[in-house]
Amino acid sequence: MYNFEYKNPVKIIFGKGTIAKLTGEVPSGTKIMMTYGGGSIFKNGVYDQVKKALEGFDVVEFGGIEANPTYETCMKALEVVKKEQTGFLLAVGGGSVLDGTKFIAAAALYEHGDPWKILSGEEKAPVTRALPIGTVLTLPATGSEMNGNSVISRTSTQEKMSFGSAAVMPRFSILDPETVFTLPDRQVANGVVDAFVHVMEQYLTFPVNAPLQDRMAEAILQTLIEEGPKVLANRTDYEAAANFMWSATMALNGLIGVGVPQDWATHGIGHELTAYHGIDHARTLAIVLPGLMNIRRREKEAKILQYGERIWGITDGTPDARIDQTIARTTGFFEQMGIPTTLSEYGVTDSTIGKIENRFARRNTLMGENKDIDSRLTRTILTDRL
Amino acid sequence: MYNFEYKNPVKIIFGKGTIAKLTGEVPSGTKIMMTYGGGSIFKNGVYDQVKKALEGFDVVEFGGIEANPTYETCMKALEVVKKEQTGFLLAVGGGSVLDGTKFIAAAALYEHGDPWKILSGEEKAPVTRALPIGTVLTLPATGSEMNGNSVISRTSTQEKMSFGSAAVMPRFSILDPETVFTLPDRQVANGVVDAFVHVMEQYLTFPVNAPLQDRMAEAILQTLIEEGPKVLANRTDYEAAANFMWSATMALNGLIGVGVPQDWATHGIGHELTAYHGIDHARTLAIVLPGLMNIRRREKEAKILQYGERIWGITDGTPDARIDQTIARTTGFFEQMGIPTTLSEYGVTDSTIGKIENRFARRNTLMGENKDIDSRLTRTILTDRL
Numbered sequence: 001m002y003n004f005e006y007k008n009p010v011k012i013i014f015g016k017g018t019i020a021k022l023t024g025e026v027p028s029g030t031k032i033m034m035t036y037g038g039g040s041i042f043k044n045g046v047y048d049q050v051k052k053a054l055e056g057f058d059v060v061e062f063g064g065i066e067a068n069p070t071y072e073t074c075m076k077a078l079e080v081v082k083k084e085q086t087g088f089l090l091a092v093g094g095g096s097v098l099d100g101t102k103f104i105a106a107a108a109l110y111e112h113g114d115p116w117k118i119l120s121g122e123e124k125a126p127v128t129r130a131l132p133i134g135t136v137l138t139l140p141a142t143g144s145e146m147n148g149n150s151v152i153s154r155t156s157t158q159e160k161m162s163f164g165s166a167a168v169m170p171r172f173s174i175l176d177p178e179t180v181f182t183l184p185d186r187q188v189a190n191g192v193v194d195a196f197v198h199v200m201e202q203y204l205t206f207p208v209n210a211p212l213q214d215r216m217a218e219a220i221l222q223t224l225i226e227e228g229p230k231v232l233a234n235r236t237d238y239e240a241a242a243n244f245m246w247s248a249t250m251a252l253n254g255l256i257g258v259g260v261p262q263d264w265a266t267h268g269i270g271h272e273l274t275a276y277h278g279i280d281h282a283r284t285l286a287i288v289l290p291g292l293m294n295i296r297r298r299e300k301e302a303k304i305l306q307y308g309e310r311i312w313g314i315t316d317g318t319p320d321a322r323i324d325q326t327i328a329r330t331t332g333f334f335e336q337m338g339i340p341t342t343l344s345e346y347g348v349t350d351s352t353i354g355k356i357e358n359r360f361a362r363r364n365t366l367m368g369e370n371k372d373i374d375s376r377l378t379r380t381i382l383t384d385r386l
Numbered sequence: 387m388y389n390f391e392y393k394n395p396v397k398i399i400f401g402k403g404t405i406a407k408l409t410g411e412v413p414s415g416t417k418i419m420m421t422y423g424g425g426s427i428f429k430n431g432v433y434d435q436v437k438k439a440l441e442g443f444d445v446v447e448f449g450g451i452e453a454n455p456t457y458e459t460c461m462k463a464l465e466v467v468k469k470e471q472t473g474f475l476l477a478v479g480g481g482s483v484l485d486g487t488k489f490i491a492a493a494a495l496y497e498h499g500d501p502w503k504i505l506s507g508e509e510k511a512p513v514t515r516a517l518p519i520g521t522v523l524t525l526p527a528t529g530s531e532m533n534g535n536s537v538i539s540r541t542s543t544q545e546k547m548s549f550g551s552a553a554v555m556p557r558f559s560i561l562d563p564e565t566v567f568t569l570p571d572r573q574v575a576n577g578v579v580d581a582f583v584h585v586m587e588q589y590l591t592f593p594v595n596a597p598l599q600d601r602m603a604e605a606i607l608q609t610l611i612e613e614g615p616k617v618l619a620n621r622t623d624y625e626a627a628a629n630f631m632w633s634a635t636m637a638l639n640g641l642i643g644v645g646v647p648q649d650w651a652t653h654g655i656g657h658e659l660t661a662y663h664g665i666d667h668a669r670t671l672a673i674v675l676p677g678l679m680n681i682r683r684r685e686k687e688a689k690i691l692q693y694g695e696r697i698w699g700i701t702d703g704t705p706d707a708r709i710d711q712t713i714a715r716t717t718g719f720f721e722q723m724g725i726p727t728t729l730s731e732y733g734v735t736d737s738t739i740g741k742i743e744n745r746f747a748r749r750n751t752l753m754g755e756n757k758d759i760d761s762r763l764t765r766t767i768l769t770d771r772l
Binding site: 001002003004005006007008009010011012013014015016017018209210211212215216218219220222223226227239242243246247250255258259 | 387388389390391392393394395396397398399400401402403404595596597598601602604605606608609612613625628629632633636641644645
């Protein structure tokens, strides 16, 4: 096991009817900006529950944070924050609303010029301060409710970039599994696959003798495999929704990643597919991961075999045969959730692969647990998924 | 799954050579009281490492916090805190030093009279404030380094009582697995069994459809079963020490217990064996747990069978035969660690059982996940272990 530091002070309030607890969690004496997305919270009753809990508080609203939240939208929100002098941000929505709100919170107190520097390039200046945030999660997927990560897109340049800072960890996050009841199939499927790949990024690398982290990662994978299809089949199965929701949070609150190598190349490559084609984040992961497993089968052999055996019960055959079966089972699970896993199913051709290769070459991108996945290897991985 | 709230802001600093990081974690500008136990930190070099990291800080020392830390000793420490006006407590040691220091920290700011009220009886007044604490852990076992729990004994009345408060969660805890290298067999064995039973208290109850919590609990149990004997056999196996240390912390930082019923009767009964006979805490748990499993086999049937199958691979026979085998394997593991599991091996007779029964009857004690383990059932459980 590697040395590590871990601190996660997010207060989780989990369960049925917990949105009403907002009243005791948001600060009084400061104006609150409530952020949300495209309006699903008006249809599922969450907006009304939140507004009821916030009666008597000074609240301004900022709606319209889109999936793959953009720098452009966040900068508009920042104007409202400054004009209204809001001292607390309450994000109500899924990972996109939460990520966007984290960026707004950091940008509001950023002292190094254009907030785009938070996300990009050599000038990246670390975020040490941010407005305090609380969240009401309506879509289990990204884990953003219990970490300090945020991913932001820039429409004008077709870029998708990320930052992480303890300063943007939510003070509290309210997770009511009943919010899952009204999600469309597509968002359930995306959420399950997103959480699944978050675990894989922290697990499917090389062994460093960290058996507890391995088993906790496997615990989440197994639970997502069991509960995901239940949620898809019966949206009002509260127990399945709750298990899915808690698994998605645990998948990316930092705990399974302590003391072990991490990959994140699937995300790095996937972000480009979203940037160029607008493909849903989780779907890009479902495309890339099988290619990464296939092309990096030697480097990841020990962990792929362990994953295949413990999660899918694959124990027979040569290592390569077992790896093939394991990739097929993984792809099969994504497809079972209704998610296509090849580029051609999304209309992506070799020309996009070329653009991504060029961009990574220009940026000297090196990804993966060994920092050896470069532009050329990215081409190989994506070509495997055509 | 039940509704739950979870917040654990303890900063964990884990790994080889991390004691030096104290310098950046303790506050400057206030006097620090460094607490420790019987002096093992002088033999294993930890004292020197801590003092070196604290060079330039204003430090007063309080040594001599005993195993099963007493109210009497803590009250002496409290006098030093008041006289020296210390603003930060640094606990260097195992669970006893940490628990004692938590009580001192709470007592220092307690406003309801005699601090014994923090621990006892109807007048128990909640702890909402405490001096800030940091810890350097030298003995993996209790999990005290990442929770707000503390257990204190009172010599004069042969009582052992506990309290819990978020106010006494450490600001940081430094976990260097190399501190395990110099532990005697007895403390390694105790630590492994203590952590094991902490998991069982949160796991071996009844199913509430919380598969992730179950699997995470099983992950810790399995890791302790694998790594515990390795540590016992080779004290300088760093990897085994690290895996043991992290498992013990994860066993009682609250995470596996969210949203599920909890038992804690083994601890409740075990504390009485320590109070009356001074038996090491972990050893009392190794005595009581098999009795509890045997006597509560119907109430706990589903979870005992799951535990037997997933941890010990027991799948054949009638439920009762499988439960018998599962109890035998559990007891066998404790004995493999060198810990006797029957009362007679510790010279405890029926007369002590009578005393415990009477005390619980007087207190109207009701324990366990169903709050139905009373004084009479306690007699039955202990008699099973004579």
